[in-house]
Amino acid sequence: MDLDRIYNFSAGPSMLPRSVLREAREELISYGETGCSVMEMSHRSKPFMEIHEQAKSDLRDIMNIPDGYTVLFLQGGASLQFDMIPLNLAREGDVACYAVTGQFAKKAREEAQKYLKVETVFDGETENYARVPLITADMLNKNARYLHITGNNTIFGTQYRNLPECGDIPLVADWSSAILGRTIDVSKHSLIYAGAQKNMGIAGLTVVIIKNSMISTELPDSVPAMLRYDLMAKNDSMYNTPPCYSIYLAGLMFKWVKRMGGVQGLQAINEQKAKELYEYLDNSKLFTPSAEKSSRSIMNVTFTLPSPELTAEFLKTAEECGMINLKGHRAVGGCRASIYNAMPIEGVRKLINVMQAFELGKA
Numbered sequence: 001m002d003l004d005r006i007y008n009f010s011a012g013p014s015m016l017p018r019s020v021l022r023e024a025r026e027e028l029i030s031y032g033e034t035g036c037s038v039m040e041m042s043h044r045s046k047p048f049m050e051i052h053e054q055a056k057s058d059l060r061d062i063m064n065i066p067d068g069y070t071v072l073f074l075q076g077g078a079s080l081q082f083d084m085i086p087l088n089l090a091r092e093g094d095v096a097c098y099a100v101t102g103q104f105a106k107k108a109r110e111e112a113q114k115y116l117k118v119e120t121v122f123d124g125e126t127e128n129y130a131r132v133p134l135i136t137a138d139m140l141n142k143n144a145r146y147l148h149i150t151g152n153n154t155i156f157g158t159q160y161r162n163l164p165e166c167g168d169i170p171l172v173a174d175w176s177s178a179i180l181g182r183t184i185d186v187s188k189h190s191l192i193y194a195g196a197q198k199n200m201g202i203a204g205l206t207v208v209i210i211k212n213s214m215i216s217t218e219l220p221d222s223v224p225a226m227l228r229y230d231l232m233a234k235n236d237s238m239y240n241t242p243p244c245y246s247i248y249l250a251g252l253m254f255k256w257v258k259r260m261g262g263v264q265g266l267q268a269i270n271e272q273k274a275k276e277l278y279e280y281l282d283n284s285k286l287f288t289p290s291a292e293k294s295s296r297s298i299m300n301v302t303f304t305l306p307s308p309e310l311t312a313e314f315l316k317t318a319e320e321c322g323m324i325n326l327k328g329h330r331a332v333g334g335c336r337a338s339i340y341n342a343m344p345i346e347g348v349r350k351l352i353n354v355m356q357a358f359e360l361g362k363a
């Protein structure tokens with residue numbers, strides 16, 4: 001198979017830069033002079049500790065993470081954070097605010113409801129999650145322990161341009177599908193989390209960036225050790241065996257981001273990719289963009305065709321042209337092009353060309 005012909009638009013796990021895969025292949029059997037694979041190393045060994053440290057410090061560099069924040073490399077996916085956040089940041093009976101802008105936001109709220117009182121400050125379900133809200137401090141309960149948002153809604157293709165104005169309420173954000181794809185002002189957040197398999201590497205690793213003042217050591221005994229930020233921080237994410245290979249691969253990704261001109265450099269390319277695709281969608285008579293203009297994601301572009309039959313036919317045509325995984329999430333149907341950092345602009349242009357030709361064929 002001619003790999004250079006394939007463009008993978010999967011929402012996650014998703015495409016990786018070919019150069020990163022080559023590096024990983026180069027080092028697969030023996031990492032440097034160690035004579036063993038990263039997969040075979042003790043997580044306490046010197047080479048792995050260096051990989052871990054380097055990845056952490058490179059992430060701090062590329063995201064401009066201020067002092068006073070701790071970076072944790074955890075497991076359990078972004079989904080486990082739906083529980084760790086309420087368990088660590090609040091106590092039974094406390095209030096937390098949730099903005100429900102998609103399926104993952106809804107799941108996050110559902111988990112939080114098991115532990116505390118949730119106030120929903122926005123719920124986009126009835127409008128099919130086509131937009132994100134502008135959130136201002138007056139919309140929030142003054143006693144809320146935090147406000148939770150989903151920064152980029154992977155399934156519906158929306159994204160916050162403007163962060164909520166929270167006043168004194170700590171902002172907690174799930175940036176799984178946009179982290180490293182655009183600049184994110186860490187200092188405006190109290191906690192950021194992201195599964196690595198969208199835009200930072202492979203499944204198995206969840207990155208948590210938490211303000212030190214949010215790490216509570218006084219938790220009820222009922223909170224499982226594995227779900228405590230304080231224990232994870234105290235043990236430098238090595239309370240137990242960390243996801244070693246996923247951390248290694250994220251480390252390669254962080255170095256790649258640096259080579260690409262940092263997050264700023266990638267953001268400029270990502271904005272261009274999204275602009276070209278949305279411009280085509282806005283002018284198309286066959287394809288309709290799903291998200292409201294002001295809320296559009298530059299990472300996940302969602303669109304529909306007039307019928308399920310035409311959708312299926314388009315997906316088949318795209319696949320024959322080497323463009324795979326364009327099918328929308330099973331919950332919403334339609335199409336979705338995930339155009340994360342690793343998707344070159346040529347892939348997006350090829351997609352537009354194929355869409356144009358398909359549309360012409362139907363005119």
Ligand SMILES: *Cc1c(COP(=O)(O)O)cnc(C)c1O
Binds near residue numbers: 078079174175
């Ligand atoms: C994929 C995704 C999740 C779920 O991530 P897992 O690692 O599978 O738990 C949560 N939130 C967002 C925004 C996502 O894109």
